[in-house]
Amino acid sequence: MGRAEEYLNQIPMWTKKKHSVEEVRAFLNALGAPDRDVPAVHVAGTNGKGSVCAFLTSVFRQAGYRTGTFTSPHLVDMRERFLINGAMADEAVFERAFETVRGIVREMEEKGFGHPTFFEFLFYMAVIIFREEKVDVMVIETGLGGRLDATNALEHPAASVITSISMDHTQYLGDTIEKIAWEKAGIIKAGVPVIFDASNPGVRTVIEGAAFRRGAARYPVNSPDFQVEGIRGGHLEVTVRLLRGDSLRLEIPFEALYQAQNAALAVRTLEVLRGPCRQGRAGVPGGERVCLPADRQENEIFRRITDRQIAEGIQTTAWPGRMEQIRPGLYLDGANNPGGIEAFLRTAGEIAASRREKAYLLFSALSDKDYGHMVRLLAEGFVWAGIGVLTLESARGLPGAQLAEEFKKWTACPVTVYQGTGEALPAMLEQAEGELLFCTGSLYLVGEIRKALERV
Incomplete structure (x- = not known):
C-alpha cells in the first residue's frame, strides 16, 4: 500500500x-x-x-x-x-x-x-x-x-x-x-x-x-x-x-x-x-x-x-461483479439491497433453469443494509441446494452467525457459517462442484472473492 x-x-x-x-x-x-x-x-x-x-x-x-x-x-x-x-x-x-x-x-x-x-x-x-x-x-x-x-x-x-x-x-x-x-x-x-x-x-x-x-x-x-x-x-x-x-x-x-x-x-x-x-x-x-x-x-x-x-x-463493455461468471459455474453479483436482490434472483433463476443444474448461494452483507429483507427474498425466491454465509472484512460487515439466524427464519435449507472468504470460497466451490455457485450481497464480497481466487 x-x-x-x-x-x-x-x-x-x-x-x-x-x-x-x-x-x-x-x-x-x-x-x-x-x-x-x-x-x-x-x-x-x-x-x-x-x-x-x-x-x-x-x-x-x-x-x-x-x-x-x-x-x-x-x-x-x-x-x-x-x-x-x-x-x-x-x-x-x-x-x-x-x-x-x-x-x-x-x-x-x-x-x-x-x-x-x-x-x-x-x-x-x-x-x-x-x-x-x-x-x-x-x-x-x-x-x-x-x-x-x-x-x-x-x-x-x-x-x-x-x-x-x-x-x-x-x-x-x-x-x-x-x-x-x-x-x-x-x-x-x-x-x-x-x-x-x-x-x-x-x-x-x-x-x-x-x-x-x-x-x-x-x-x-x-x-x-x-x-x-x-x-x-x-x-x-x-x-x-x-x-x-x-x-x-x-x-x-x-x-x-x-x-x-x-x-x-x-x-x-x-x-x-x-x-x-x-x-x-x-x-x-x-x-x-x-x-x-x-x-x-x-x-x-x-x-x-x-x-x-x-x-x-x-x-465490448467490461464491468466486473455484476452477474459475472468469473469461472465456469461461479457467478459474482454485487446486489446489496432488496431491489438488486430481486433483479439478481430473476437472472439466477433463468441461468439455473437453462442449465438444469443445482444452485448454491454464498452470501454476506454490511450491517447498515436492509439485510433482513434481502435474506427473506433469497430464502423464499429460490430453491437453494446449500447456503453459506460469512463475515466481511469490512468494519461494517455483519456477523455470519447473525445472517444464518435470519436465513433459518425463512428456509429449511442447510446454512453453513464461515469465518471469512478464505474459508468459505474453497468449501463452497467443493460443495458446488459441477453445479452453480452464486455469490451476492455486497460488492465488498465480490472484491474479497476476486482476491481469494488468486489463492484457490
Whole structure:
C-alpha cells in the first residue's frame, strides 16, 4: 500500500462531516475548476449506475473519445475508481493527483474549511487525474443520493442520468421510494437533459416534476423501449427502440436481465448527446421527447457517434461483479439491497433453469443494509441446494452467525457459517462442484472473492 492510499484509508477515522455542495464547489475552484474543462455525464440511481457508466465509457472509447470515469466502490485496487478509457489510472498519476489535492486541502484548512471526507477527496483526485490525462469526456457516478452528493457540484453536465431507484440508504435518503427519488432528482439542472428509468410510476412522477420545474428536457426509458430477445452464449440479445423511430440490435456481454434496462438507458443517453432527433416540447409533462438543440456547443463533440459504434461499444463493455461468471459455474453479483436482490434472483433463476443444474448461494452483507429483507427474498425466491454465509472484512460487515439466524427464519435449507472468504470460497466451490455457485450481497464480497481466487 502506497503513502497516498494509506492516508486516504485513514480519512474516515478523523473526518465524517460532509461538506455542502457549495463548499465542494469552493474546493474545485481552488483546484482550478478542472471539472469545467470537458463535458460530463452525471449518473445517479440506486442500482445500475455503475453499469450505465461502464456502457457509456465503452461506447465513448469505441467512438474515439478519451474518457475519464469516476465510480465507486473499488473491488480490489483503489485506482479502479479512476478509469482512463476503461483502464485504471497509472500509479504515478494517482500519486501526483493525491499530492495536488493534499496541498489544496492544507490551504483550504487554513481558510477555515474542514478536511474533505474520503469520497470528497477521491472526487477531487478524479477531476485532477482527468485533467492530467487530457480526457475528452467525463463519466461521473454519484456516491450517495444526488442532491447533497459531492459530485453535484458539477455545474452544467452534458446530461444527467438516473438509473433504477429502490429502497436503500433510507436513514439518509428517506423511507419511501418517492423521497429517495426526490433526492436522486437533485442532480437535475436547468437546461440539462435527464434520461431516467421510468419503470416505477411513483419515481417517474417525481423525476418528471423535478425536470419540468427546472426546465430540463426529459427522456424516460421503460419496458416498451427495449426487448430481450434471448440469452445465448452468456450474452443478452436485446433490441432497443431509438428516438427517431427505428431500432438497434445489441449484444450485451452479460447474462443479467437487468442489464437490458441499463444498456437502454446508456443508448438513450448517447442518442440525446449526439442529437438532434425529432421535434417536440421538452420539459412539458406529456410532451414529446426531443433531442438536444443543434446549437449546444458543449455537445458538438458527440455528433459523430454512430449506431455501429454504440452497438460495438455495448458489446465490448467490461464491468466486473455484476452477474459475472468469473469461472465456469461461479457467478459474482454485487446486489446489496432488496431491489438488486430481486433483479439478481430473476437472472439466477433463468441461468439455473437453462442449465438444469443445482444452485448454491454464498452470501454476506454490511450491517447498515436492509439485510433482513434481502435474506427473506433469497430464502423464499429460490430453491437453494446449500447456503453459506460469512463475515466481511469490512468494519461494517455483519456477523455470519447473525445472517444464518435470519436465513433459518425463512428456509429449511442447510446454512453453513464461515469465518471469512478464505474459508468459505474453497468449501463452497467443493460443495458446488459441477453445479452453480452464486455469490451476492455486497460488492465488498465480490472484491474479497476476486482476491481469494488468486489463492484457490
